[in-house]
Amino acid sequence: MQELRIEGVSKRYDQVTALAATTLTVAAGEFLTLLGPSGSGKTTLLSLIAGLIASDSGRILIDGQDISGLPPYRRGLGMVFQNYALFPHLTVMENVAFGLQARRLPSSEVQQKTQHALAMVRLESFAQRLPKELSGGQQQRVALARALAYQPAIVLMDEPLGALDRNLREEMKFEIARLHRELGTSVVYVTHDQEEALVLSDRICLMNQARVEQIAAPQALYFRPRTRFAAEFLGESNLFACEVQKGDDGTAFAVTVAALGIRLPCPAAAAQYGNSLLLLRPESIEVAGTAQSAPAGLLALAARIESCQFLGATTRLMLRVGETEVRVLQRTTSLVDLQKFKPGEMVQLWVDPARCHVVEG
Ligand SMILES: Nc1ncnc2c1ncn2[C@@H]1O[C@H](COP(=O)(O)OP(=O)(O)OP(=O)(O)O)[C@@H](O)[C@H]1O
Ligand SMILES: [Mg+2]
DSSP: OOOEEEEEEEEEETTEEEEEEEEEEEOTTOEEEEEOSTTSSHHHHHHHHHTSSOOSEEEEEETTEEOTTSOGGGTTEEEEESSOOOOTTSOHHHHHHHHHHHTTOOHHHHHHHHHHHHHHTTOGGGTTOOGGGSOHHHHHHHHHHHHHTTOOSEEEEESTTTTSOHHHHHHHHHHHHHHHHHHOOEEEEEESOHHHHHHHOSEEEEEETTEEEEEEOHHHHHHSOSSHHHHHHSSOOEEEEEEEEEOTTSSSEEEEEGGGTEEEEOTTOOSOOEEEEEEEOGGGEEEEOTTSOOOTTOEEEEEEEEEEEEOSSEEEEEEEETTEEEEEEEEOOOHHHHHTOOTTOEEEEEEOGGGOEEEEO
16 A cells, blocks of 8 residues: 655646646545546556656655656556557457566466456356457456456556446446455556545546646545536535625525525524525425425425426425526436426425535625
């Protein structure tokens, strides 16, 4: 297990900043995912770590040792990239053994490590096949075995599941999680699939326009995003312009949301006053009939249903509170339940101040 530290590393191509100066640490054994829109610099950062491209500034350290000057093959990193490029004329076993042989390990050790790696991805019985005789998911597992065969302390993966269909992606996702757990390898993983990032990661590094937007554990990033971009990138959101003031007792915060005509006590508000945004996740709002009285501590808002979309396990409601559009996700409990949500009907929305979060304006 090794710690990976990236210090002020950046990359430009002529006028394009592919990665602004970035500093971050991946703890030993940590699973860190780079998540972000296309072109945000994920592959650039990974390629800089791998040594596939040279950085314009900064250094990269493994356990305190500067590896910036080393070529890729001397950095001791495992790599799994999207186009897995197995050697087509070599068998599964030969593909996995290739990197070990290149390192001139004794043949008994090559054999033992190859078999161990194939067992980890559960492909022992496929050892003598050629890549073209395997499914896409099996080929991807060979690529994984190849990267893990020499037991690197750090593995880099760039959208390794991108080319696979949904079922295989699911299967591989759990395989990767299992290997990470069993081997304690540090992983830097690139994806733009939110669910993959949420399921696999110890922390997510959200990237936007060649910069790190926020690094946080999945739940923290989802419930406590720092910026509008982070709030909108993960999941669905309601964001309302708001003003944060010091509460009456001097310590707590109060948030005035003009569009909804409410003022909330908001202890978890950002530590800045003035114009901000209030994030209210659609699943944190409860829908109730107009005659019901709100439980203590919850704010009740009168709302009109605009539309109702049945999504299976959840139902998405678009509503209006005055002129303001609010979206709500409700767990679908029964058919009868759904029939209550008719466009034009008035309902109440119950908002728990504890589930509101203030985001930088
Ligand atoms: N060799 C290159 N020459 C010029 N510009 C490049 C080069 N490689 C990357 N870029 C630019 O750098 C930026 C970051 O690219 P990068 O490949 O890191 O994005 P990404 O986050 O991996 O995107 P995707 O999700 O589409 O793979 C983009 O604007 C891209 O066009
Ligand atoms: Mg990329």
